[in-house]
Amino acid sequence: MNMRDSNLNLRNFTTQIDSCLLEQGKQLLKSDAIVKLEIESRNLWFAEVQDEKLYNVKIWLDEEKFRHVDCDCHEQADTFCKHLAAVILEICEGLEIPASGDSAEIKEKASRLVRLERIL
Numbered sequence: 176m177n178m179r180d181s182n183l184n185l186r187n188f189t190t191q192i193d194s195c196l197l198e199q200g201k202q203l204l205k206s207d208a209i210v211k212l213e214i215e216s217r218n219l220w221f222a223e224v225q226d227e228k229l230y231n232v233k234i235w236l237d238e239e240k241f242r243h244v245d246c247d248c249h250e251q252a253d254t255f256c257k258h259l260a261a262v263i264l265e266i267c268e269g270l271e272i273p274a275s276g277d278s279a280e281i282k283e284k285a286s287r288l289v290r291l292e293r294i295l
């Protein structure tokens with residue numbers, strides 16, 4: 176997916192991304208696979224996701240739009256994977272952007288993002 180040409184953002188992510196990836200992301204989130212989530216600035220997020228091994232995930236945003244995404248599990252830049260899906264779901268939850276579908280089950284994770292209130 177070429178992100179420069181796409182309109183992919185935090186609000187339409189769950190409807191635009193491959194449903195299989197989205198489901199895998201939800202499973203990771205449910206199993207507490209996100210071991211770290213840090214906000215470098217409003218538009219730059221780092222996360223660590225424990226799967227078969229520990230993966231570093233980076234997300235650059237332009238307002239709500241995705242500018243770049245990166246994960247250790249693949250070589251190709253700006254490609255979404257289940258780890259990115261999990262982290263993005265968690266960010267959406269923390270920002271209280273309603274994800275379509277069963278967002279209630281990941282609501283409890285939002286408490287980790289308390290620091291956001293100081294930044295936004």
Ligand SMILES: [Zn+2]
Nearest residue numbers: 246248256258
């Ligand atoms: Zn990945």
